[in-house]
Structures are given as structure tokens and as C-alpha cells.
Amino acid sequence: MFIRQKAFKNKDGSTRTYLQLVESVRQGGRVRQRVVATLGRLEDLQDGRLDALIENLARFSQSTWRRLEEQAERLNVRWSKQWGPALIFERLWREAELDKAFEALLEDRQLAFDVAEAVFTMVLNRLTDPCSKRGLVRQWLQGVYRPQAEQLELHHYYRALDVLAEHKEAIEDRLFARARDLFWTEVDVVFWDTTSSYFEGRGPEGLAAYGYSRDKRPDRPQLVVGVLMTRDGYPIAHEVFPGDTADKATVETVLDALKRRFHLRRVIFVADRGMVSRQILRAIEEAGMEYIVGMPLRRHRAAEAVLSQPGRYRKVNDQLQIKQVTHQGQRYVLCYNPLQAEHDRQAREAALAHLKQRIERGQAKELLRNRLLARYLKALPQGALVVDTDAVKRAARYDGKYLLRTNTDLDPEAVVRAYKDLWRVERAFRTLKSALDLRPMFHWTERRVRGHVMVCFLALVLESLLLRKLRQQNPDVSYEDVLHDLSQLHAVAVELDGEACLTRTELVGQAYEAFKAVGLRPPARVQPLPRPETTPAG
Numbered sequence: 331m332f333i334r335q336k337a338f339k340n341k342d343g344s345t346r347t348y349l350q351l352v353e354s355v356r357q358g359g360r361v362r363q364r365v366v367a368t369l370g371r372l373e374d375l376q377d378g379r380l381d382a383l384i385e386n387l388a389r390f391s392q393s394t395w396r397r398l399e400e401q402a403e404r405l406n407v408r409w410s411k412q413w414g415p416a417l418i419f420e421r422l423w424r425e426a427e428l429d430k431a432f433e434a435l436l437e438d439r440q441l442a443f444d445v446a447e448a449v450f451t452m453v454l455n456r457l458t459d460p461c462s463k464r465g466l467v468r469q470w471l472q473g474v475y476r477p478q479a480e481q482l483e484l485h486h487y488y489r490a491l492d493v494l495a496e497h498k499e500a501i502e503d504r505l506f507a508r509a510r511d512l513f514w515t516e517v518d519v520v521f522w523d524t525t526s527s528y529f530e531g532r533g534p535e536g537l538a539a540y541g542y543s544r545d546k547r548p549d550r551p552q553l554v555v556g557v558l559m560t561r562d563g564y565p566i567a568h569e570v571f572p573g574d575t576a577d578k579a580t581v582e583t584v585l586d587a588l589k590r591r592f593h594l595r596r597v598i599f600v601a602d603r604g605m606v607s608r609q610i611l612r613a614i615e616e617a618g619m620e621y622i623v624g625m626p627l628r629r630h631r632a633a634e635a636v637l638s639q640p641g642r643y644r645k646v647n648d649q650l651q652i653k654q655v656t657h658q659g660q661r662y663v664l665c666y667n668p669l670q671a672e673h674d675r676q677a678r679e680a681a682l683a684h685l686k687q688r689i690e691r692g693q694a695k696e697l698l699r700n701r702l703l704a705r706y707l708k709a710l711p712q713g714a715l716v717v718d719t720d721a722v723k724r725a726a727r728y729d730g731k732y733l734l735r736t737n738t739d740l741d742p743e744a745v746v747r748a749y750k751d752l753w754r755v756e757r758a759f760r761t762l763k764s765a766l767d768l769r770p771m772f773h774w775t776e777r778r779v780r781g782h783v784m785v786c787f788l789a790l791v792l793e794s795l796l797l798r799k800l801r802q803q804n805p806d807v808s809y810e811d812v813l814h815d816l817s818q819l820h821a822v823a824v825e826l827d828g829e830a831c832l833t834r835t836e837l838v839g840q841a842y843e844a845f846k847a848v849g850l851r852p853p854a855r856v857q858p859l860p861r862p863e864t865t866p867a868g
Contacts, residue, residue, distance in 0.1 A: 334363075335372065347372040349380075406825040411475035413834065413853075414819030414841055415458050421848045422795045423450055425512075428788070431504045435497050443482060448490035449785065451479045456789035458817065463487045475821035477860060491781025498784055502567045503591055505791060509564055513798075517560055519598045519748055522584050522605070524556040524577050534776040539573035555783060556580050557790070558587070561600075561751045564794050566592070568787045570780055581610045585617050598622060598738055600748055615737060622740075622749050625662075625733040632657050636664060637727060646743055654742045663734040663742045671730025678725060682706060682717065689715060799847035807843050815839030819852075823859055830859040 331353045337345045349369040354361050369375060369383070423429065432446035454474070455466050467484045494501070510517065528550035529538050538551035545552070552573035558566045569583050581601070588597055599614055603624040614621045627633050636655050643651035643666055651666040685703055688694050694715040697703045705725070708718035736745050793809075800807050820835045833856050837845075845852050 331366065333369075349375060404827050408823040408825060408830070410820045410822045410835075411473055412458075412817055412819070413475040413821040414816035414844075415813065416454055416474060416476055417819075417850065417853070418796065418816060418844045418848055419454055419457060419792050420450065421850045422792045423453075425848070426505060426791065426795065427508050428501075428505070431501055434504075435500055436493070443486040443489070444478070445490050445493050447478050448482055448486050449494060449788070451476060451482065452487060452490070452785045453789045453792065456786055457793060458813070488778065491778050491785070494781040494784040495777045498780065499567075499591065501784075501788075506566050506592060513562075513564070514560070516596075517566075517592075517594055518596045519561040519600060519751070520566065520588065520594075521559045521561065521600045521752055522556060522581065523602060523752070524554050524571075524580055524605075526552045526554050526573060528552040528573075531774070534774055534779055536776050537570065537572055537779055541572075541574035553779065554580065556584065557787070558584055561748065563797070565787060565790050568783065570783050577605050578607050578610055581605060582613060585613060585619070588619070589617055596620070598740075598748065600752060602752055611735075611737075620736070620738045622734060622736045622738060622745055624749065625735050627728055627731060627733045630733065632660070632662075633733065636662050636733060637731075644742075646746070650746065652742050652746055661736055663736065663745050665732050665734065665746055667730045669730070674729040675726070678722070678729075682722065685717060689717070796844070796847070800843065803847045804843060807840055812840045812844050815841040816844055821853075832857050832859045 331351060334350045334352045336348045336350050338348070339345055349372055351366045351369060352363050353366055355364050356362075370379075375383075428450075429446050432449070436445060451471070452463070452466065454476075455461065455470055458474075459470055461470055464484060466487065467482075471479060526541065526544045528543065528545050528547045529552065530550070532538060533551045533553070537553045539553075540548065540551055541554070543550070543552055554571040554573055554575045556569045556571070558568070560566060567584075567587055569580065569587070571580055571583075585599075588594060588599075597619040599619050599621045601621070601623050603626045606621075606623045611621060611623070625633075630636075635657050639653075639655045639657070641653055641655070643653045643664075645651050649667050649669055651668070653664045653666075655662045655664055681703060685694070685697065685706060688697055694707065697707065698715075706718055706721050707715050708721070709715055734745055734749055738745065740748070796812075797809055800809060800812060815838050818835065818838045819841055822833050822835065824831060824833055834853055837852060842852070
């Protein structure tokens with residue numbers, strides 16, 4: 331068999347050339363050529379498909395395999411380590427100018443190790459495969475290509491935590507200034523929310539305390555962490571509080587930070603239900619700020635008056651209707667979601683059906699400890715328990731509704747949009763506690779704990795930067811899928827005839843989306859193997 335070029339003339343006089351696989355056959359004593367297959371137009375095949383075909387055919391050639399075996403004996407693979415996430419997040423680290431921040435903050439100190447590298451390595455670990463600092467040195471770092479970290483030892487990471495705790499505010503201030511240069515002309519809306527994280531063991535005195543546990547671990551001492559974010563999900567600052575600190579008390583701290591540190595011209599403070607009190611709202615106004623806060627509709631004193639105000643709801647979309655209400659000089663926005671209302675109604679009917687069954691069996695008293703069901707019960711003079719129909723009617727008034735209070739001049743729809751952006755903060759906390767593995771704590775001094783939380787905060791900053799860039803480039807790209815595909819990019823050290831070099835595996839899946847989003851070219855396929863103290867190209 332052989333390959334033949336076959337040219338055909340077009341009507342306009344031009345020609346097109348095809349490649350054909352042809353074999354010679356004997357027919358009637360004469361040798362003729364028979365076309366086995368037409369491979370395609372020559373110019374189309376030359377875009378790389380022809381090379382792929384040749385490579386695939388070579389797999390079945392005995393002589394080719396013998397030649398490859400001979401070459402393989404000259405090739406020695408020394409190691410293969412994960413490379414992709416380090417390349418992307420280091421690019422973002424430098425874009426945020428965190429390298430310059432540490433250089434400026436520590437210029438007067440003589441330290442025998444690279445603090446910025448130690449911090450970045452801990453942040454990278456938080457983003458990819460969180461573990462203890464001991465596990466980072468003994469296990470995780472052995473499988474990650476990070477030659478800059480090869481000179482670091484375990485005690486260097488602990489000392490870097492001390493530096494982070496000492497310079498927390500200065501680093502956050504520089505990050506905020508840099509982000510404002512990159513993204514915003516001004517920040518007008520900020521979000522604040524808190525979460526808790528428990529300790530294994532006693533924890534450090536001054537932070538570890540028993541309080542309301544969002545981890546459902548009231549048997550463990552904990553701390554409280556709050557994060558201040560912009561409306562597009564970028565973290566501005568964080569605070570660490572003792573575990574018995576109430577949410578309302580944390581607001582005073584963040585108000586002070588907004589006034590003292592960030593010098594914002596206009597601030598609309600957005601917080602969820604249970605986060606504020608009348609005293610806190612008064613403090614926000616005295617600080618010259620505005621607010622949008624969720625109100626506990628069932629427990630708010632003005633709820634009945636607000637619900638009873640005349641006026642029609644204005645439809646925003648199929649899942650939102652809004653009505654503005656002014657009561658005793660305060661501005662409220664009452665929101666109604668028809669889909670949620672139907673869900674609430676069905677849930678209540680199912681609960682009442684269960685309640686009636688228990689009453690018929692004489693088992694209603696056991697339900698008094700259930701706060702959600704007990705509100706539908708009332709006792710008759712003779713002591714029997716029955717369904718309280720008035721309570722059922724009152725509950726139905728709240729179906730699908732939630733209440734916002736604000737002192738802004740924004741239109742009601744803008745108020746609701748700003749409040750709904752709180753989901754970004756809630757998502758940040760899910761990230762902070764799961765993907766970044768804030769809990770449980772492995773440090774036993776307050777300074778180290780604060781340094782550890784700062785590492786998690788910096789990881790959240792880099793993740794937010796990558797999310798932002800991915801959304802701008804391709805909104806359909808999944809952050810989780812990109813990070814998974816990036817982790818498949820490995821650096822491979824090989825020796826060929828005794829000469830060492832560095833190569834890499836191919837980009838798979840959506841890994842290239844990350845390189846494109848951050849404006850970085852993938853590393854060269856082959857390059858000299860750098861010494862530990864140098865940074866590889868790419």
C-alpha cells in the first residue's frame with residue numbers, strides 16, 4: 331500500500347488535492363491500483379490531523395516499538411509533582427501585590443527565611459488540599475512542585491503565622507487599596523456576617539469559649555469569625571472573636587473598622603436577621619452610614635402593623651413581589667415570594683396532619699418540647715391539648731414573606747437586590763469552613779490561631795479573584811471543575827542521556843480557562859530543570 335495525491339479541477343480553474351490510500355492488485359494478468367480509502371483534502375489534513383494519524387499508525391509498527399524501547403532505556407523519569415494550581419494562584423498573589431506587601435512590612439527586619447513564600451505555601455495548601463502545618467511539610471509539599479519552598483522547615487511556617495497575626499490590619503488595608511485600584515472607583519455596599527469554628531481540646535485562653543455553635547458542637551469550645559465583603563463577593567477584612575461573642579456585639583467592631591481604616595465615602599451596611607438591634611442601628615446612623623437589614627418578621631414589634639398596612643404588592647418577577655411601608659418614621663420593604671408561600675403552606679399542613687394524629691392517640695404532650703409544633707397547640711380548661719386555629723391563621727399570614735428595614739434612599743427593588751447579595755457572604759462562609767478547612771483548629775496559642783485564620787482569609791481572597799476572572803471570561807465555567815483540571819497539570823523531571831530537564835503534562839478539561847483568565851501562558855513543554863532557589867519559566 332502507498333499514499334497517492336489526487337488532484338481535481340474546480341469549475342473556476344482552481345484545483346483541490348486529496349490524499350488516498352491505494353493498493354496494487356493483479357486483475358486478469360495486469361497490475362491495477364485500487365483506492366482503499368480517501369483520507370481527505372491535503373490542506374485540511376495538514377492542520378495536525380495527518381500527524382495524529384501517523385502517530386496512531388506508528389503504534390502498530392513493530393520497528394517503531396523497538397526504536398521506542400531503545401530510546402526509553404536512555405530516559406529516566408525522576409519525579410512528577412502537581413504544578414497547575416501553584417502557577418495560577420501565584421499569578422493572582424502577585425497581581426494582588428501580596429509579595430510587595432510582605433517586602434514593605436518586613437523591610438526593617440532581618441529574617442533568615444522567606445516569610446512571603448511560607449505564607450503563600452500555606453495559602454496554596456488551604457486552596458487545594460488543606461491539612462495541618464506538620465502534614466503540609468511531611469506529606470503535601472512532597473507532591474507539589476514548589477522549589478521556592480524547599481528551604482523552608484516546619485518552624486518557619488509557625489513563625490510566619492506570628493507575622494500574619496502581627497500585621498493583619500496592614501495586609502488587609504493594602505489588599506483593599508489594591509483591589510479598589512483594580513476593580514472599583516468606590517465601594518458603597520458592604521456585607522457582614524459571622525460563623526463559628528470549634529477547637530479540639532481546650533483551645534487558647536482568651537479566644538476559646540462555649541457559645542452558640544453553628545457546627546452543632548455545643549460540647550466544644552469555639553471562636554467566632556466575621557468577614558466583611560463587597561457586594562460582588564470580594565473579602566475586605568475579617569475579625570476573630572471569643573466563642574461566646576453575640577453577633578450583635580461583633581457589628582460594633584466592624585463599624586469601627588469601616589470608619590477608622592477604609593475611609594469610605596458612602597457605606598450601606600447590609601446584614602441578616604438577628605445581627606442587629608435598635609442600639610446597633612442607632613450606632614450605624616451615628617457613624618454616618620446607611621443600612622439594609624433583615625428583620626425577624628414573627629418577632630418584630632412592628633410586624634403586625636407593617637403587614638396590616640394597605641397597598642398592593644408590585645410584581646418584580648415570578649418569585650418576588652414587593653411593597654414599601656412606612657411605620658413610625660421607619661422605612662420597610664415587605665417582600666413576598668409566591669413559590670415560597672406555597673412551600674410554607676404545604677409544610678404547615680403536613681405538620682398539622684401529624685399533630686392531629688398525635689392528639690387522637692393522646693400523645694400531644696410529647697410535642698410541647700417541639701417549638702415549631704407547640705405553637706399550634708393550646709390547652710383547654712380541662713387540660714386537654716387541641717389545635718389552636720387562631721395560631722394557624724396567624725402563621726399563614728407570614729407564608730412566603732420577609733421584611734427589610736432601611737434608611738437609604740434606594741428604590742425598593744434596589745434594596746431587595748442588595749439584601750439578596752448576602753448569599754455571596756453565606757457562600758464565602760461555606761468555602762471558609764469546608765474548602766479552606768478552617769475547622770477544627772490545630773493551634774493552641776491565640777497568636778497562632780489568629781495567624782491560621784489570616785491564612786484562610788488570604789486563600790478566600792485569591793479564590794475570589796479567580797472566581798471573578800473566570801466569570802468575566804466565561805460565566806458557564808465551574809470553579810470546582812477548573813481547579814480539578816488544574817490539579818492534573820504536573821511538572822515532570824526527566825533525564826535523557828544523563829542531562830536533566832523539566833517537562834509538563836498536557837492541559838486537560840478546563841485547565842486552560844484558568845491560564846486564559848489570569849493572562850498567563852502555560853509553561854513551555856520542555857525547559858531546563860531549575861535549581862531549588864530559582865523559579866521555573868512560565
